[in-house]
Amino acid sequence: MALLEVEELHTTFHTEKETIRAVDGVSFEIERGETLGLVGESGSGKSVTARSVLGLVDEPGIVEAEAMRFRGDDLAEVGWEQARGDLSIVFQDPINSMNPVYTVGNQIEEALRIHQNLRGKAATDEAISLLKDVGIPDAARRVDEYPHQFSGGMRQRAVIAIALACDPDLLVCDEPTTALDVTIQAQILDLLDELQREEDLAVLFITHDMGVIEETADRVSVMYAGELIETAPVDKLFENPRHPYTRGLLASIPGRTVNGDRLPTIEGEVPTATSEPDSCRFAPRCAYAFADCNQVHPERINVSEDHGAACLLYDERFPEEPPAGGIDAVVGGDER
Ligand code: SF4
Incomplete structure (x- = not known):
């Protein structure tokens, strides 16, 4: 317990x-x-x-x-x-x-x-x-x-x-x-x-x-707009972040950036949640977003035994979409 x-x-x-x-x-x-x-x-x-x-x-x-x-x-x-x-x-x-x-x-x-x-x-x-x-x-x-x-x-x-x-x-x-x-x-x-x-x-x-x-x-546990969007043991989260928001947060830590002089940032701000979610609240800022992200609220998916992420990229009900790019350029590799 x-x-x-x-x-x-x-x-x-x-x-x-x-x-x-x-x-x-x-x-x-x-x-x-x-x-x-x-x-x-x-x-x-x-x-x-x-x-x-x-x-x-x-x-x-x-x-x-x-x-x-x-x-x-x-x-x-x-x-x-x-x-x-x-x-x-x-x-x-x-x-x-x-x-x-x-x-x-x-x-x-x-x-x-x-x-x-x-x-x-x-x-x-x-x-x-x-x-x-x-x-x-x-x-x-x-x-x-x-x-x-x-x-x-x-x-x-x-x-x-x-x-x-x-x-x-x-x-x-x-x-x-x-x-x-x-x-x-x-x-x-x-x-x-x-x-x-x-x-x-x-x-x-x-x-x-x-x-x-x-x-x-x-x-x-990573929180975004009132929701937990990723939870994992600390070493797993830092080695293999799965949610695009977590990837963005990690990419903005000095010393983790692979290329370039400027640290990457996640454009925009955390929205204020005022209604029941019917889409991904991170979609407006997400480099991976695809059409379903604006129509379906992602639930937590277990990407491994003790690692969960609330992102449609890991939900088998949705067709695989090529990420729009952006975050991968910083943290390297699509790990879906
Ligand atoms: S559900 Fe879509 S918009 Fe939300 S984090 Fe995943 S890919 Fe990005």
Whole structure:
């Protein structure tokens, strides 16, 4: 049994003008001790997926799912308040994740009080211990400092300490290193990796950065316009990406380009999904698109045992079409 199982998750926002289908039929699972990377451009629905799983979507958002099970229990029945300590989140911007008028120690101790029933000296000692665990020097002194007295990297370490104070089984990291410079980013990634191995944590790691995904994830799900369009173990996805969108994302990583000086880009933007899909949402940007792509919504096809892609190129019901070219010129070879 997977630690977290999500089936057919839909998160919609009804506005006066339209209904935005921010997450549109997403299914995935995470095993204990595993890191699932959720990757995609801004606006693809990654963060809304995480917030939906954590019960953090505010009005006018509506979250519906065929099932969301944590340790086999239905999250809707257990209630998110009950489960929240077991599911913690680290947000992108540590300064906005912390309360500026409380000390770092106060904020860790609050989580310890709520989730581990620790108070007084026991809570302070544990807060200091957690700050040491996340690599804050002179933790006994710094526990009484305020967030503005911490550097950006130290603040993110403190946010991770708050998340760990909940004693979680699943840590959701929502772009946890995007606001940090490259050196600090590497330190935070190392820290998360170390903590995960020590605590046997499951991690849902959200990022737009394929380089970070390659470094951190065991498996990867690629998200586009509210849908998961490819899922595979990280090495398979990087060696043999099957969905044209994934190929485009990988081709745009510096160092992977075979020819030319300029990195290739995927022209256009992620569309906002406002209606039930009746075609491939990537079609307007896809170098492989053929006529059926504008009339049929692609379902996930297993291209190998543990590798799925939602693309009509792999659906035997449709005639083989020569790709229009473009992405192959960069990543090499049509692998249908
Ligand atoms: S279904 Fe068609 S448009 Fe969509 S990714 Fe596959 S080839 Fe491209």
